[in-house]
Amino acid sequence: MHDDALSIPVDAAAAAALSAQGLRMAVVDPGDPAATRAWAEADARGFHDPARTDEDFADLSEDFPLQRSVGIYDDGGAEPAMPIATVTSWPAAMTVPGGEVDTWAISAVTVAPSHRRRGIARQMLESELRVAVAAGRPLAVLTVSEATIYRRYGFGPATWSTDFTVDVRRAGWLGAPTPGRIQLIGRDAAVEIGRTLLPEARRATVGDVEIVGHRFGRLFGAPSDSAEQRKRRFARYEDADGVVRGLVVYRVNENPQDFSDLSADVLQLVATTDDAYRALWQYLFELDLVGEVKGWLRAVDEPLRWLVQDSRRIRTTELREHLWVRVLDPVTALAARSYAGPGRLALRVEDPLGHADGVFTIDVDADGRAVVAAGEPSEPEGTPLLEVPVDVLGSLYFGGASAVALARAGRLAERTSGDAVLADRLLRSPVPPALMTWF
Numbered sequence: 001m002h003d004d005a006l007s008i009p010v011d012a013a014a015a016a017a018l019s020a021q022g023l024r025m026a027v028v029d030p031g032d033p034a035a036t037r038a039w040a041e042a043d044a045r046g047f048h049d050p051a052r053t054d055e056d057f058a059d060l061s062e063d064f065p066l067q068r069s070v071g072i073y074d075d076g077g078a079e080p081a082m083p084i085a086t087v088t089s090w091p092a093a094m095t096v097p098g099g100e101v102d103t104w105a106i107s108a109v110t111v112a113p114s115h116r117r118r119g120i121a122r123q124m125l126e127s128e129l130r131v132a133v134a135a136g137r138p139l140a141v142l143t144v145s146e147a148t149i150y151r152r153y154g155f156g157p158a159t160w161s162t163d164f165t166v167d168v169r170r171a172g173w174l175g176a177p178t179p180g181r182i183q184l185i186g187r188d189a190a191v192e193i194g195r196t197l198l199p200e201a202r203r204a205t206v207g208d209v210e211i212v213g214h215r216f217g218r219l220f221g222a223p224s225d226s227a228e229q230r231k232r233r234f235a236r237y238e239d240a241d242g243v244v245r246g247l248v249v250y251r252v253n254e255n256p257q258d259f260s261d262l263s264a265d266v267l268q269l270v271a272t273t274d275d276a277y278r279a280l281w282q283y284l285f286e287l288d289l290v291g292e293v294k295g296w297l298r299a300v301d302e303p304l305r306w307l308v309q310d311s312r313r314i315r316t317t318e319l320r321e322h323l324w325v326r327v328l329d330p331v332t333a334l335a336a337r338s339y340a341g342p343g344r345l346a347l348r349v350e351d352p353l354g355h356a357d358g359v360f361t362i363d364v365d366a367d368g369r370a371v372v373a374a375g376e377p378s379e380p381e382g383t384p385l386l387e388v389p390v391d392v393l394g395s396l397y398f399g400g401a402s403a404v405a406l407a408r409a410g411r412l413a414e415r416t417s418g419d420a421v422l423a424d425r426l427l428r429s430p431v432p433p434a435l436m437t438w439f
């Protein structure tokens with residue numbers, strides 16, 4: 001294992017394959033402003049974003065020391081200093097049932113339109129998986145622009161999110177009153193509160209990830225985007241003892257047709273107590289002039305549904321997979337989480353890239369903690385066994401996907417009929433996992 005994940009050198013196998021195409025793979029020096037600026041520009045170009053301003057770059061530059069950013073350069077091309085492909089990655093903690101797991105987060109995967117479909121993304125992704133292994137990370141994780149890209153590298157969808165629109169004038173608030181109070185605050189105060197509340201909420205949410213660098217500031221409106229920042233409003237909830245337990249970041253949108261029928265976007269709602277959750281939603285329901293409140297990237301089992309008279313007035317506008325997980329080291333990954341045990345389960349994992357291939361036996365004690373060993377179970381007859389491709393293992397890992405549904409879909413095989421039911425009993429998270437951010 002490499003001690004300092006961020007200083008892992010370029011992956012030799014990918015560098016050689018790219019070199020055969022006349023391309024050079026390099027890790028970007030975080031202390032080199034020209035190289036980081038060019039990398040950030042290539043990333044923007046890859047996503048068809050506008051060119052970066054100096055202010056954008058100032059926001060992003062806080063990330064470079066926290067990440068391992070890789071560029072692919074076409075030294076014989078029109079712009080040799082500008083990468084034609086980018087990827088970045090960093091170590092990130094994520095919440096699993098009963099604790100945390102170390103992951104390798106991957107982002108900013110782009111290949112310039114001029115260089116697409118020559119296998120460059122494949123080289124980058126396969127090398128990222130090897131780098132994650134070298135960094136001792138049992139899982140690689142990412143969020144995706146398109147759901148069609150990453151399964152081929154062994155990633156499977158592992159959490160789901162919803163967007164919804166609430167007709168607040170007709171839904172009817174049903175929640176019990178709360179003892180604390182709501183206060184409006186400015187951005188700086190909200191950022192300060194967020195530094196404590198977000199990690200606390202994250203640790204209580206299976207499937208959520210720690211947020212570092214510019215992605216944290218962006219939740220409050222990126223400093224570089226003053227127009228967007230000016231629209232954002234911030235309110236906090238403090239309990240009866242004056243302790244801050246919740247924070248909402250929202251934006252009220254114009255409606256030139258009817259000034260008394262505005263809509264509000266809930267961009268972040270973080271609560272570390274149920275009272276805070278209820279109080280903040282009630283606050284949003286009672287905003288004067290606002291007829292519609294929209295929740296973005298919310299959990300699939302929001303308690304909000306139970307806080308209104310008429311839950312049909314909460315219209316789900318989107319339900320989609322959000323977090324994608326790639327298991328690299330099943331023993332470490334499966335031992336990092338707890339189970340609704342006791343019990344035993346064996347998994348036969350098929351991994352074309354070899355990282356997670358094999359049979360793994362999970363022995364769960366009465367407290368739900370597991371001993372995981374590579375190899376067949378000692379008593380194969382009485383042990384349920386699932387045969388899973390590695391992407392399906394990623395889907396099952398956080399406890400958000402149903403082994404029964406995957407078996408019915410033919411995505412996994414049971415050794416004995418009923419093994420998927422037994423597997424679900426151990427693996428399912430009581431609350432569906434939820435990733436509350438993009439990265």
Ligand SMILES: CC(=O)SCCNC(=O)CCNC(=O)[C@H](O)C(C)(C)COP(=O)(O)OP(=O)(O)OC[C@H]1O[C@@H](n2cnc3c(N)ncnc32)[C@H](O)[C@@H]1OP(=O)(O)O
Pocket residue numbers: 046047106107108109110111112115116117118119120121122123142143144145146148149152
């Ligand atoms: C975690 C993230 O950063 S998500 C963001 C992903 N990036 C984007 O959406 C930005 C715009 N798109 C791009 O930059 C590029 O099209 C990329 C990165 C998606 C693909 O780059 P390429 O270098 O063209 O991919 P590459 O040639 O290595 O193709 C690898 C495989 O993926 C497939 N593939 C490539 N792009 C796509 C796509 N958009 N949808 C589905 N499959 C794709 C290829 O067909 C190929 O399949 P195969 O190996 O099974 O035959």
